[in-house]
Amino acid sequence: MSFAFARSRYRQADTIFQETATKPYDVVFVTLKELSRALGVLAAAQDSARPLPADHVNRALTAIYILQSSLDFELGGEIAGDLFQLYEFARFHVLKAWRDESDARLREAADAMAEILEAWKGIGPQLEMAAE
16 A cells, blocks of 8 residues: 555545655654554553553544554555564454453553654654655
């Protein structure tokens, strides 16, 4: 899929995500940031045996859909496949938790997305230098 598609999905979810992004890097960054935040909230709720906030379930699932849809498997190769699997892991466990299944691994999903977000932050300066 293309970044234009991801950007259009992002704009459709504008009521969920408050930041504005136009460049492909920024769209992915904002979406990853929102996913990481939503998964953190969901994991905290699960850890304290509180009900999952529905808005954060929706935010997480929307972000996962955007991120999976923006992957380019031809250009991204193995990395794109690995990212798809990580996003799918997060989606699977969000849905398990939503169904109150005790083996949902939201903390693990949140930690994985936090790592991806940190890696993505590191890519930003490299892209800016390449664009100059």
